[in-house]
Amino acid sequence: MNTTLLLVQGLNGLQFGVLLFLVAAGLTLVFGVMDFINLAHGVQYMVGAYLGASLAALTGSFWLGLLLALPAALVFGLVLEFLVFRHLYDRDHLSQVLATFGVILFLNEGVKVVFGAAPMQMPVPELLSGGVPLMDGLLYPTYRLAILAAGLATAALLWFLVERTRAGMLVRAGATNAPMVAALGVDIRRLFMLVFGFGAMLAGFAGVMAAPILSVEPGMGDNLLILAFVVIVIGGIGSVRGAFVAALLVGLVETIGRGLMPDLMRLFMDASSARQTGAALASMLVYIVMAAILAFRPAGLFPARA
């Protein structure tokens, strides 16, 4: 493992981390404000990717596709909120898990019916199709750098909205103590709708951005959802800052682990079993990190509720 490879893995990890953050941010706010477990947040990411890919194909332009996909993802999220989620706020976590599980089944099958079971492609926009020479002999794809930049910019914007605006203050207060905020005369349901729609849009945005480098297919949100849950649990439920730190951590651990583990295992065993054990350990690494962190800080790194 040389420096170049490590740099590439690091960049890939950070880029995966910011995508994870976009999904986890909405998830953690919804959970923090309304105490609502939304397993269907991952399929909102998937729907975003499908919307982006099909709108880009329809208009012939990546940028138009991206631009149209965002409001579409927002509207889609609000429709789901209206049809399903708002009936579940007063129910226990178990009911929420099960009903949103039903949404997953429906939407995973739904995109199969509408778009077919075969993966869809979304081309990289021409403007970002080249590579950037980072050092001698290392040409890193421009599009991946653009994802990293867009993700960080969105994170900064989100930080500004949550930390510096009135709506953000209410959201933060709601995440810490929702009944108190409601008692102060804030319509917490409307606040939640706002957070929810915004979260759906962020997840959709992550989906559109990931579409050109991953294959757009049914079920693509399921594994990401699990990782996003790992992120918010490590970060501290309801904390956007925690989600950001944890998302980068998980992105790096996941990506670098996949690169390093087989090499590391080769120190102990022969090549073929090292590859196998390494791959197995790499996919478990994130969960091992999570278990280790929770063993010492059961409420996560940055608990929102004191």
Added chain:
Amino acid sequence: MSNPRLWLPLLVFAGLAAAPFLGLGQGHSLTLLARGMIFGLAAVSLMLLVGGAGLVSLGHAAMMGMGAYAVVVLDHAGITEAWMVFPAGILAAALFALLTGAIAIRTSGVHFIMITLAFGQMAFFTTSSLAIYGGDDGYTLFNRTEVFGARWLENRLVFHFVCLGLLVACWALVQMLLESRFGRVLRASRENETRARALGFAPYPYRLLAYVIAGAMGGLAGVLLANSAEFVAPAYLAWQRSGDLLFMVILGGLAGPHGALVGALAFVLVEEWLSHAMEHWRLVFGPLLILCVFFLRGGIVGLLRRG
């Protein structure tokens, strides 16, 4: 006989026992019933956690997976004797439950859901990367498990009654556990942990024991599932499968282990019927789940009791 805890399961067991002689003797419907009973067994064991201890596990499919993969590992080593296979599957799952439960039980509520999910994913990825056992593609068993070298389990009727017998035994055990002092402590610490502690009951060992027992039963269901399908794949451990199991428990109703049993049978039958009736059956099945959560609060059992 007004207590549905007793007559309902007895009715179901009687129906299952009579099924092979009521024209359901054809191959496919017996296979389907076996599948229903196996998932019923797993759901009943999960009920001990959800209904008894208030522990919502989203990783119970991993327990079934441990049992199923124990069959695979032994089969690969040439061991197919039931007296080895069944205890191995049960022990593997119990051990996995003990190790993961020791950490998971320290948390509660949503953290418990997430941690069990995480451990389930670990098991899923581990089995996916075991290339000697087929990796992602799964492993086809050469034969079903043998009893003293005889291939009794190959006989559908025998297998049917083996599943039924084990299901009845596990149902009775969970029913007994829930009504014992052990179960009362579990429920008391679910309702009010502070009060239970004040009475001198530390919930941790009770919950851990419940988790291990439920895991062991899940492992047993896994051994049966592997034998029923004669094939094992990592998909058995996927978190969606754990979601299915949770749903069976809730669909039936949390009034007792008979709820989980009824829920599992209903789930498997509806799934089977829908998947034959149309190609994209999940388009109907998903909303059906949502509607059940909305309107069927006491589960099917609650509906029967009211009606």
